[in-house]
Amino acid sequence: MADQHRQAAVVEFDHVTKRYDAPTGRDKGKPTPGAVNDLSMKVPAGKICILVGPSGCGKTTTMKMINRIIEPTSGTIRLQGEDVTGSPPDELRRRIGYVIQQVGLFPHLTIADNVATVPRLLRWDGSRTRARVDEMLDLVGMDPSIYRGRYPKELSGGQRQRVGVARALAADPPVMLMDEPFGAVDPIAREKLQNEFLRLQEDIGKTIVFVTHDIDEAIKMGDRIAVLRTGGKLAQYASPAELLMYPADEFVEDFVGADRALKRLALQRVRDIDLWTAATVRSGEPVAEARRKIAEADIDIPLVVDDHGRPQGWLSERGLAGERVRPELRSRAEPLVELDDVLRDALADLIESEVHYSPVVDPDGCLAGVLSLEVISQSLHVPPERARTSTELVEPAGDDAVSAEIEPA
Amino acid sequence: MSAALLPLVQLDIRSRRGGTCESEDGFCPDWIVDNLDRYVSPLLEHVVLTMVSVGIGFAIAFAVALLAHRREWVSAPVGALTSVLFTIPSVAAFLLLVPLTGLGPLTAIVALVGYTQVFLFRNMVNGLSNVGEETKDAARGMGLTERQLLWRVELPLAVPEILAGLRIATVTTVNLATLAFFAGAGGLGAQIYTDITFRSNVVVAGGLAILLAALFDLLILGGQRLATPWRRAAAA
Incomplete structure (x- = not known):
């Protein structure tokens, strides 16, 4: 090519x-x-x-x-x-x-x-x-x-x-x-x-x-x-x-x-919308540090990630009971939504897994954010209705009259 | 049909001395081996009659079929005419043409050409009209002219049906040409008639006609297989 x-x-x-x-x-x-x-x-x-x-x-x-x-x-x-x-x-x-x-x-x-x-x-x-x-x-x-x-x-x-x-x-x-x-x-x-x-x-x-x-x-x-x-x-x-x-x-x-x-869900990809943030914690890190991160995140349940930042699961309250984070999960990080998924497929995953939110990963499998039903419903919000005459006819002559792009790749 | 009308008289092609296989009208291998050369020129006459008739018939049918392909209304009346031609009894056709074209190969060829049309014309027209609309739509959409569409797409795709028509026409012509001696055109039929009671003669001359038909048939079939490799490809 x-x-x-x-x-x-x-x-x-x-x-x-x-x-x-x-x-x-x-x-x-x-x-x-x-x-x-x-x-x-x-x-x-x-x-x-x-x-x-x-x-x-x-x-x-x-x-x-x-x-x-x-x-x-x-x-x-x-x-x-x-x-x-x-x-x-x-x-x-x-x-x-x-x-x-x-x-x-x-x-x-x-x-x-x-x-x-x-x-x-x-x-x-x-x-x-x-x-x-x-x-x-x-x-x-x-x-x-x-x-x-x-x-x-x-x-x-x-x-x-x-x-x-x-x-x-x-x-x-x-x-x-x-x-x-x-x-x-x-x-x-x-x-x-x-x-x-x-x-x-x-x-x-x-x-x-x-x-x-x-x-x-x-x-x-x-x-x-x-x-x-x-x-x-x-x-x-x-x-x-x-x-x-x-x-x-x-x-x-x-x-x-x-x-x-x-x-419209089929038109947008997960990467196009504002995702929630979640606190990511690693096994063995100080609980105080974890609690600080949780306070800053959009969602108050932290995600346990591995050394590469790949989500493992949602941490249970007991995991925060001691001095250091223990990897006690309340549930696994499922379903995993990908940034390139269209919203329709991501929503289907959420519904099928009977959850309200789930971690989103980038192509390397690292955490990119959290997708929730609320985030999706916000993305469907239609800005104030415009006039119903959005049909575009021939635009006035002169604009991009020369739009053939012939360029060796 | 009185014998007086027939163009050829019976000839003696064998000894009539009593007690031999020949005089008993039998099937005599020895006599056949000794007399094979008698059949060479009738066979060649037969081959020429067939090839010339089918060749001319093919050219006429092809031209008219192309016309009918362009002008739809031509197809039905011409098709009907070819059927009518085919219903004329062949002996009658040969004899009726004699006053117009005289005794000889020309008369035979005119009649034989007429009989080929029913197979050649119809198969050509069907072959051309069976080419899928989507194929033609794609061809035109890519910028083939009508002429290119005809020669590069429609005719190649009609080849199987055209050649199927040619096979039937050729075999039928070999068969009908055995009666061409009524028009004074010789051929294997004339040889059969020279001694119609002698089994050896009838078997050899008739057998050659059958072999000739089979040979033509195989040749065309072989040509068709070579010309249409795409038909043998296995479906997915």
Whole structure:
């Protein structure tokens, strides 16, 4: 990945409308599925923008207008400032990665040949293409020496999806379109692919337009979320946290779900919030010293830690009875929450262990603080409500007009 | 069918002296070994008739199938026409064409080409239309032109069905070509008819036709296996 460029482009929708023939007969008067109505929004370079909404809301149409698989009825779509209709569709598409739910690997080509599709269309020379194929397979965690020569049907669903991502990235496009890319795999594999993809995106920093009908996936994957309502109208375009805290209207509120406060737990990590402090004591240290530390801490039960600062358990009152601390535990230090856990998982741990608080450790296993139900509930506190118009449309021209970052890593 | 209409007369290809295997119309290995050379040129005629007919038939079916692939409405009427062609009794077809194209290989080839269409055209159209929508969607999304999509994706994926059609068409043509002598085109059928009561002759000429069909079939099958390694890959 040494020569991985971080190349990304701004995608802009400017009053884009797609009309289909109006339904007739019984459905007359209903909105046409897939239509898009006067959509204006801007996807910043290097960010994941999720298009989400009920079926027929036009989210897939919106995505497919970017690479001109569907042509808009009116309006303009710009890629890094350039109107997409300015170049022939085939050439445009070679600059845009494309990943679909059913993957669509070519069954008659090996994995290497599949990944080499766009480089070959662009007439890269053979050795550059081969090197790129191996690099891409490595990038998605598939050993090239094992998988290069295999055929798609020899792979599991999750592996095929990885190859699909590698194929889409092969020519290093500044923009990737992903249409429910993890929709066809089982929930466990999906979770894994999502996490892998988020890690991958940290490296590659592409502009990604991602379609899903699953609001939980949208919240997990998105930097920005565009909620579309039936009829192809943009209901809200905001960050996941904003969407959950300040839904623009009842439709968005319904769509994100009644448990939107709980969903926000999935957005924050333990390291993002103010933890309680606890007194840490070691076996054999003077009790007077321990009592002084306990007085300063947020919680009046001290934690026994080992020489490396790793929590062992909560000290019982009897441990403080003598001159020196004796390692008498009232309970073990369980569950152990990690700084990188999302609050939702940490809360689940607390509930499952039937405790109100638990120690938090850093990646080395050392104590970093104490997480309690109260700390979590404070973190969910919504600042005074703002106006319900947080939908951001195209910002005035001029700001970050040049946001492609092309820098050798 | 009166014998007078037939293009060939019965020939003596054996001694009729009494008491021998030959005069008894029997199966005579000695006679077969001595007379094998009689079958070389009918066999070659048969091979040429088959290959030329199937070759031309393939080219026509391919062109029309590509048209039907682009213009959906072409497919149904052409498909129906190929079926109608196939229902014409072959002997009748050969004889009916004689006034138009005269006696000889041309007449036979015209009729044989007609009979290949039902297998070739239908399998080509089916093969092309069976390519998954998701595969085509991905191909277009990556920037393949319609032409590249056809030659790099759709046709390679249709190869198994196209070659399956070619196998049936070829075997059927070897079989139907045994009647091509009605059109004066020779072949193994003509050889059978020269002495239709002599078992040795019928067995050798008929046997060669069967072997020829089997050989063509195996060749195409082998070609298909070489051309489609991806079909043999084991599923995960």
